[in-house]
Amino acid sequence: MEKFIFFSYLSAAIAYTILFLFAITRIKRHWLFITAVAFSILWSANVVRATQDSQFFIADTLVFETLRNMFWTLWLATLISKQRYNNNFQYVLRSRLAPAIGLLFLLTGIIEGFPSFLDFIRLQTDSDPRFFAHVVFAVIGLILIEQLYRNTPLNQRWNIKYICLSLAALFLFNLIVYSKSLLYKHLDIPLWQSRGILNALMVPLLAISLPRLDLPSFNTAHSVPRKTIFYSTILFGCGAYLILMSATGYYLKQANAEWGETIQTVFIFLAVLLLFVSFTSGKMRALAKVYFGKHFFHYNYDYREEWLKISKALAKLESMGELKDFIITTLTNLVESTGGGLWLKNEQSRFFLAAEQNLRLSPQELDHFKNNHDLPTYLSKKQWVIDFFELAHAPEVYDDIDLSPCCSEDSQIWLIVPLFHLNNLEAFAVLTQPRAPRKLNWEDHDLLKTVGMQLANALALNKASEALANNRQFETYHRLSAYLVHDLKNIAAQLGLIVKNANKHKHNPDFFDDTIDTLNNAVNKMQHIVNQLKQGKSIPSAKSLINLADIIKTIQHQHKGLPALSIVTTVDVCLITVDPIKLTSVITNLIQNAQDATQKPDGWVKLVLTTKPDYAVLEIIDNGIGMDSSFIAERLFKPFDTTKGNAGMGIGAYEARDFVLKNAGHLDVDSIPDQGTTFKLQLPLSQPKTYDSIEPAIDC
Template identity: 30%
Template structure:
């Protein structure tokens, strides 16, 4: 297959593709249907010309395909006439009767010419061997050619009127469409004029028309990308950029091949050596060019300027911005990624982020790209920053102004054309971006400044969020520390209470041998609890898991409660059935101590505390009842188990919160029944055979 064959086939295929693309989406109006039919006509004409030029040998075959090509050329002007008429009236839903009358007359004339040319002899073909070269046009054929020539002139005039009447935005949208279609029609006009003058049609005419059609289809596709026909032909900027790179490599390989051919044809001595050196040097130069960030940026800017409505792919930039910054929660992680994203996007080589320090109310350089981080902090009352607080858009700087408030080594880098982007959050200037000039020396446009302003708003939100996250993490650390110290102090308080009761009773019962034995046990257990407390404070947090072991629940409750209830005014009632369970004895003892201590403290004068243990429905139950002051239903519901809330003077409000946590860690629950003035009952239910969270 020759290059000529490929041109015919590509012209036909590209025309069909553009036609199909035009009617791919709804609504399929007259503009798109006429465009699709016109492109189909071009494809049909290219296909018949391909068969005529490459596949015919006999005169009859050549005559048939000559007529087919002529008829296709005549008929395709009808849909193109409708298209041009519709293009000239973009807001109208339908064409006027006057326009339809003119189009109808033209269609009737071309249809009649096509019918006559198909019926009568329009060409005279010589009998010669080889591919089709030329044919003589007879009178009938000349009439058909003249009709086609007049229709082509009318289409050109209509396109010229459309382009003149279009306003700036509309002209920008249809420019490449009019240039592409107009170019095809101009070439057709030239060759139709040649045929009308010399009465000869040639194969070279058809090949040239197919070539121009293929090139014009590229321009038409560029217009379709601008959405003139309502067709979303979305070509990725990155794909287009890579296509340019591939094209450059192709041109390079072609140049290398041409160089080899020239060296061989000119008979230069040592052509292999010279060719190798030239190829190596040129390859290095090409690689350096393709790897150059400046060249890369120039190409991308050229593509954005000539093939897209806007310079930036806003959807892609937003996705990239979110992807790079969305998961960063600290300022140290966020600032470098933020500045790198902005610098890469706007095409500069230097940038600095200044953020406000609330302690000294000055702006400090947080991160810098392309330059060492500035060390001098900027005062908020400087004129440039004062104007930035009220500015609605980024400020383009002049070098004279920059030198007045930046340290000299930084000011030398940020020359004319640098931009100051405010990072404003809720009318407060949290910082600013100092962006250097564009790497190619071109001034930033309005679109660039608007893009920077949008990025500045998003960046300010991300920075404030990162700072809040850091503050929240710090607050949580303090909260965890406060909670830990609260638990420690509460445990110490319970131990001190037990020792205080012991010392109070010792003055009256010091000579009682049984009291002496109980006192020694109480002191020993208190010392053991203090040792366990110190051990847990000095160990890793992971070691705070429950230590599950077999426990006699009745004995555990009695041992924990006895030191606390040793008071003459308080009677202790015991109904302790033996219930063996698996639990952390030390932790569960804390729960009993907290509940019994609360029961004792709720009794102002004399009263009783009742302790019961029993099994019920597969649960081990501990019941602690007092005859104290009781609690209101609202307090039980809202505040009883809340941390750091206490009705006792000097209380920490930690005991019941800690007790519930321990019970729930065992897989159990605490229930409360209370009535003001009548007392309270705390019921702890633990599963038998409990393994807890170890």
């Protein structure tokens, strides 16, 4: 065994020596770290010496281990101080426990360095104080590591990750070794001899982390989170609890030699079970929260942390049902209430119970909240949290409201929390009695009101989202209706033109031929509109290969408006792939707009069809009233914006641009006031597989 101890601690001495040489060449200003490494070398070297020198004992090395632990602890404290205060020793100077910890290290060093003191204490207490001291050192080291890690922002934790990992392993192993040694009153040699190898293994992790300590991002002061103090205190309490239970178990073992080990085992098992039960108890957590808030902090809450936590949770919610449950859970957890209910305002400004969790209200209390219209008015006027504990001890505060139905002896109601959005009461929550008795102060009330406003904003946003979704559905139907009405208006205009010219041309055979064509076109469009109404949405485009030259000739033949429409074309075949019905409707609408804008004796409208590489170019030109540049930029393509009053729908130009863009084309407008306008449509040219695949011109 001595041979194993020799090689184990020899490897630790060599590893620490290499780390020492590395440290003095790379980070000279971290002198506490270098000192801790130096005492680690001295400690491991003395253990090696104890295995080779019969005049030197392992117990004599404990004083060097105490010095080593002291400098590791002091170095960790300086790292925390650098993070929190940007000063190496501010954390130590401000700590109330620092003098007691320093005194403990001093006394332990004296006891271990002077055997006469140790013999005196052993004689008086029948125990070895060194084991107890080293258990405390291990707990202190773990607390400092936990504080250092939690106090470091997430984006900087990689700087100290390996430091925390290696030193936590060191102190945790020490805790195991010395707590077991304390329990059985002698040093656990099998565990103790393995520490040399463990120390050697942690040295590379320390070497990796050393250069990261000098990075600028790490040398920035940060405020300590409240939870750091809470968890550190809990860790210290657990260590003290385990030490106390171990000592009690040991004395129970000594009191009854025959059943001592059995009694000791049962007692320690029950002690550990009690510890876990305490940590899983909601009431114990509530009592701890109240105690720490009252004695450890100037302010009970970290408002920034609470706000960010709620905001992150709200961002994950996907439905109104989840939001209602979240509101109750948030408020109950905030004050450690056992349950609650949420009353929401409906469209008639009446409040109803929308969600509940372990509410446990009597039917009379539920009826009171359902039928009491004075409560919402009172909450809107006062804008404060109604505290039934305060109501019982100072009823004059609530003289303006009758809450007697909720004040019975067995009533579970504790708080009524209003939720305001822009000073409007959106909801209120009723919370039942807390897990641990507590009296709310001004800070509790402020936090409840602040969180209530945030939750009310979430409610208002959810309602607005639902209203927006409904409006989008209505917008879809309105947009469809607008297109249909626009088509119906054009059909009505064509039929009206037939009726207007019937008496004058009823004996002309050509007029009858044109009338039949126009009626046929109107029937096709009406059938298309009926199909759209049946489906409740626009029918998807049915694209086909068409000859644009044939389309515009058919449109000219069937369009009998004034002024007359003329065509100028340089090509006979201009093949494009589009929906012919939609294209015909778009061109007809633009022609109709041009004719409406050209109501003068010398007015004219013409279609000019040309081609350029990859595009068919169709220009609709008139010499009408024209448009200025601001109108084209701001209003021309704005849907439902028209200059024709009740005669127009304001979607012709918008529909044309939308159609052209969906077919990978371009629509340009050039216009000069009182001189005329040119709409230029550019649509991609297509090449047919066979000429027979070209669709014939569609009757418009």
